[in-house]
Amino acid sequence: xxxxxxxxxxxxATFLGAAIGLERELSGKSxxxxxNLLICLGAAIFTIISKxxxxxxxxxxxxxxxxxxxxxxxxAGALIQDRRGVHGLTTAATIWLVASIGxxxxxxxxxxxxxxxxxxxxxxxxxxxxxxxxERYATKHKTRHSLYDEDFTEKDRREAEE
Numbered sequence: 590x591x592x593x594x595x596x597x598x599x600x601x602a603t604f605l606g607a608a609i610g611l612e613r614e615l616s617g618k619s620x621x622x623x624x625n626l627l628i629c630l631g632a633a634i635f636t637i638i639s640k641x642x643x644x645x646x647x648x649x650x651x652x653x654x655x656x657x658x659x660x661x662x663x664x665a666g667a668l669i670q671d672r673r674g675v676h677g678l679t680t681a682a683t684i685w686l687v688a689s690i691g692x693x694x695x696x697x698x699x700x701x702x703x704x705x706x707x708x709x710x711x712x713x714x715x716x717x718x719x720x721x722x723x724e725r726y727a728t729k730h731k732t733r734h735s736l737y738d739e740d741f742t743e744k745d746r747r748e749a750e751e
Contacts, residue, residue, distance in 0.1 A: 636695025
């Protein structure tokens, strides 16, 4: 039997995941519309299943804990490390956050899910505009006090010692 509240939760998770995914898609990120929508929807469905499976003394947190772990694995797959550093951290964090929004939908915390989605879109779209100027400022004003500061690379140390 399908409960109408569950159908609404699934539709809300689909809409909210799509909203965040659309922003990522328009930003040209690899985890875009479909990925974020499916993660949000899947987390909502798993949460609903968890609620329905545990009647009485059962723990609803078991499946929730596994959602967090599984989505963490997906996020780790979005990370790329190269010589210039680690890339994809925002994508990994977004994947993790979208799962939490799906869980909120599935658990019936609809207001929390909507507010979290709005804040997420503001952060992703709004702060992206600040990222480049902040990066330029940090590069221009970076000071190093010691060869063993964490931002020194081995190449920097060799050049400074010569």
